Amino acid sequence: MxxxxxxxxxxxxxxxxxxxxxxxxxxxxxxxxxxxxxxxxxxxxxxxxxxxxxxxxxxxxxxxxxxxxxxxxxxxxxxxxxxxxxxxxxxxxxxxxxxxxxxxxxxxxxxxxxxxxxxxxxxxxxxxxxxxxxxxxxxxxxxxxxxxxxxxxxxxxxxxxxxxxxxxxxxxxxxxxxxxxQDSITGVSGSGPAYVYYFMEAMLTAAEKLGLDSASAKDLVVQTVLGAAEMVRLTGETPQDLRRKVTSPNGTTQAAIEKLTEGGFSDIVVQAMLRSSERAAEIGADFERSTSK
Structure with a gap:
């Protein structure tokens, strides 16, 4: 590539x-x-x-x-x-x-x-x-x-x-x-924005459960996602390294990461992206069949 x-x-x-x-x-x-x-x-x-x-x-x-x-x-x-x-x-x-x-x-x-x-x-x-x-x-x-x-x-x-x-x-x-x-591109970046939006939806739901009003919750979530993406882009560090830097032992972030891990967060994201790519291939196969008649 x-x-x-x-x-x-x-x-x-x-x-x-x-x-x-x-x-x-x-x-x-x-x-x-x-x-x-x-x-x-x-x-x-x-x-x-x-x-x-x-x-x-x-x-x-x-x-x-x-x-x-x-x-x-x-x-x-x-x-x-x-x-x-x-x-x-x-x-x-x-x-x-x-x-x-x-x-x-x-x-x-x-x-x-x-x-x-x-x-x-x-x-x-x-x-x-x-x-x-x-x-x-x-x-x-x-x-x-x-x-x-x-x-x-x-x-x-x-x-x-x-x-x-x-x-x-x-x-x-x-x-x-x-x-x-190209099917891999679909799974990674073509459908990718929707994965981020879905994660943001969950963060907004949690923010409101924690007592924040919807306007403040939106501002905080949007800025958090924007800032995290810019940190990866501008520092050149991997997401894994940046995550480790902000995850103090026995701290609040570690508690959250542990809960995500328990829920299979990483595996689910991988499976979702693979399924997106697989579906792109299925759509392509349908096109192939319809255009070869």
Whole structure:
């Protein structure tokens, strides 16, 4: 695995088209524009029918849609794009990708944000081998703190790799991985924010049982989680070493850790992450079956 953290060259001359206008598509578009990798006039966003959503994105970011796209159709946005982002819902993905088969050309870069959808499945749906980037972003991308797993088809050139990495660096960090590890990325960082939120939910419940009002409890829990993550990032020490430093013998923290250990906390977290990865593989297998018919 290679972690990529250095920004790549600019993409200002490229036309970017997002097929799908959900939260991840918006996060990427915002990141690209906030980092000034390109201008809003170079970005188009399309979806199947939600004109209100397109109007909202156009007003918020100045991107092109069928509502303000110089009379261009969705099909024309796709045809003229240098980079096409597949950002539709997984349940709609197969039919949507098949529908654009006549519109894509060999020199376009396809970037998929669809969990579980393999490069080979996309190639089958498009009926050709194209430069395809498979990614697994997480929801923290919406605030520029995302973690994205990236895998490439053999047809992706070094220049196209730089483009893809620049895009995802605009919303966080990238892990460049073999495609066989994409399910692992899902288990670690793709679903990862939800594990932290679930733990925070439990901390908030406990804080209120201890007599704190909900507002104070939220502030304390959020700051505690934020501070702990920053300690790991800034000190370079392992979570295990930092935990040991704050766990005094027979102290309050040791009492809490012992109770977590009794409940199998560590094993449960490991099992949960393995199950997330396993479920990603199951979804991928379903895609494989549906696209190979």
């Amino acid at each position: 290679v972690l990529s953290t250095n920004p790549a060259a600019g993409i200002a001359s490229l036309q970017l088209c997002f097929y799908g206008a959900g939260s991840l598509a918006e996060a990427l578009a915002r990141g690209i524009l906030n980092k000034e990798l390109t201008a809003p006039s170079q970005v188009s966003m399309i979806n199947r029918s939600n004109r209100e959503r397109l109007a909202e994105l156009s007003e918020r970011y100045g991107v092109h849609t069928i509502l303000n796209g110089a009379d261009l159709t969705n099909e024309q946005f796709l045809q003229r794009a240098d980079v096409i982002f597949l950002a539709m819902k997984p349940k709609d993905a197969a039919a949507a990708i098949e529908s654009i088969r006549p519109l894509v050309s060999d020199n376009q870069l396809i970037i998929s944000l669809i969990a579980g959808l393999s490069i080979s499945s996309i190639e089958r749906l498009l009926d050709r081998k194209l430069p395809i980037v498979r990614t697994m972003p997480n929801t923290s991308s919406t605030i520029g703190l995302g973690a994205t797993g990236i895998s490439y088809s053999d047809a992706v050139s070094p220049e196209q790799r730089a483009i893809a990495e620049a895009i995802f660096q605009s919303v966080g960090i990238n892990a460049i991985v073999d495609e066989s590890l």
